[in-house]
Amino acid sequence: MDLKFILESILFSAQKPLSVKEIRDVLANAAEQDDADATVKALKKTKEDDVTAALEQLAAEHEAAQRSYRLVCVAGSWQFVTQPEFAPWLKALVGVKARPPRLSQPALETLAIIAYRQPITRAEVEQIRGVNVDGTMQTLTERGLVESVGRAEVVGRPMTYGTTALFLDYFGLRGLEDLPAADELRKIVVEKPPAPLTADPGLATAPPEQLALQNEEKTSTPDQQEPTR
Amino acid sequence: MAEYKVKFEVFEGPLDLLLYLIKKEEVDIYEVNLTKLATQFIEYIETMRLLDLEIAGEFLVMASTLMYIKSRELLPVEQQVQVEGDDEGEDPRWELIRQLVEYKKFKDAASKLQSLEIARENTFPRLPIKPDFEAERPAAKPEVSIFDLLNAVNTVLQRFTKRDDPRDIFEDKWTVSEKIELVMKALTERGRVTFSELFAQAASRSEVVCTFLALLELIRLKQLVCIQPEPFAEIEVTRNVGQASSLSPSEPVATEPSELGSNPVAPESAPTQETAAASTQETGENPA
Numbered sequence: 001m002d003l004k005f006i007l008e009s010i011l012f013s014a015q016k017p018l019s020v021k022e023i024r025d026v027l028a029n030a031a032e033q034d035d036a037d038a039t040v041k042a043l044k045k046t047k048e049d050d051v052t053a054a055l056e057q058l059a060a061e062h063e064a065a066q067r068s069y070r071l072v073c074v075a076g077s078w079q080f081v082t083q084p085e086f087a088p089w090l091k092a093l094v095g096v097k098a099r100p101p102r103l104s105q106p107a108l109e110t111l112a113i114i115a116y117r118q119p120i121t122r123a124e125v126e127q128i129r130g131v132n133v134d135g136t137m138q139t140l141t142e143r144g145l146v147e148s149v150g151r152a153e154v155v156g157r158p159m160t161y162g163t164t165a166l167f168l169d170y171f172g173l174r175g176l177e178d179l180p181a182a183d184e185l186r187k188i189v190v191e192k193p194p195a196p197l198t199a200d201p202g203l204a205t206a207p208p209e210q211l212a213l214q215n216e217e218k219t220s221t222p223d224q225q226e227p228t229r
Numbered sequence: 230m231a232e233y234k235v236k237f238e239v240f241e242g243p244l245d246l247l248l249y250l251i252k253k254e255e256v257d258i259y260e261v262n263l264t265k266l267a268t269q270f271i272e273y274i275e276t277m278r279l280l281d282l283e284i285a286g287e288f289l290v291m292a293s294t295l296m297y298i299k300s301r302e303l304l305p306v307e308q309q310v311q312v313e314g315d316d317e318g319e320d321p322r323w324e325l326i327r328q329l330v331e332y333k334k335f336k337d338a339a340s341k342l343q344s345l346e347i348a349r350e351n352t353f354p355r356l357p358i359k360p361d362f363e364a365e366r367p368a369a370k371p372e373v374s375i376f377d378l379l380n381a382v383n384t385v386l387q388r389f390t391k392r393d394d395p396r397d398i399f400e401d402k403w404t405v406s407e408k409i410e411l412v413m414k415a416l417t418e419r420g421r422v423t424f425s426e427l428f429a430q431a432a433s434r435s436e437v438v439c440t441f442l443a444l445l446e447l448i449r450l451k452q453l454v455c456i457q458p459e460p461f462a463e464i465e466v467t468r469n470v471g472q473a474s475s476l477s478p479s480e481p482v483a484t485e486p487s488e489l490g491s492n493p494v495a496p497e498s499a500p501t502q503e504t505a506a507a508s509t510q511e512t513g514e515n516p517a
Contacts, residue, residue, distance in 0.1 A: 099350060102343075105339070106241050109336060131243075172349040
């Protein structure tokens, strides 16, 4: 029997999202039963990595099959969820989910900065956003999406903030590495451009690589006029 | 009156406003004409002032930065002041653009988070209810009613009704308060006592009644609870863990019907309903 199908059956009937460790415990407990046969016993000491690999494979297969549901890992725990496009019918079936109101634009921006740059001090967040963030920070902390994680080793030892497990759960993320465009945003190392900026008013030199914006549809003008002969 | 057109968006801050102005110009952030931007920014602040909107301090700081950049541009390169003296002095334009780009990226990230938020709202987990394979059992009946207790004590009293042969009349040795102490002692030692165990040592009807009254009194004071783990199982007596300490000191510890004699506490408060019920039942068939 394939491990992934065993895991599928476990997750199919699980009452809550299961972490890889919990799944391993199920495998171990099954092997402890009196009537456990060789197949069951063989899986007693399955490694967590193997479980993860099997789950990932299973998730990929579900994705490829384009079913109405998929296997996801949220904040480290695996579960089956429906695809978002089926929400109209499911809302009619089970009612609208009890969820706190959606986050405001300032809250989302602040949260994004904290998520990508954690641990980060409040002053650093304010520097990026250019505005005071006291109110939004308080909202985020109260909603349990952000928490203080320590103190920065700078003058005054200000508190540093990071996101919580609830944050991952709220956005359906597996982990922080699952954040969209994580590598790009985590650290934008800003270096001065090698050549001094032009004195020409308002014309900055070409940006260094790491600051390049991926240009959505660049207004292409001259290329389209192909030289006709 | 001149055409008065106001399209007002809510900006999160000066950077947000700058990004909006750049977007309106339809140019790349790196190619934006900062001088022009400065003018627009200040115009915008003027509008805010006209509309009597409170202008946050951050906007004014940004306006001054822009003015500084603009004034700097007016000078020929060789006359431009290097702020910090050495070449490390940041070009204010570059610093501003860097800040704008960084902010723009996080703004984009925020909108991605928002779409994740909505997607999450629209996904429904499969959470089956726990399959119940056990046979449907009648709901456990943890709390025992006064009638259950009366039935139980009647069963105990049956032991004495058959004994009709003549015997000595002895003084009742027991008081309710003594029995209360005994019951509590038994419970502290063993944690849980069955109903019949409480009466196993009883030698007379009056002793049974005394113990029973002690039991009722303790229940009234919420010191212990009687539970029946299963239907028809024997009633068990345990301490009321949740409220064991809630016994208020002003509460009279034991109220004792006077007919049982040797009453150390004056029964100033009327006996409770339970004790009253029990004692009426008792007086009807007291052999003494």
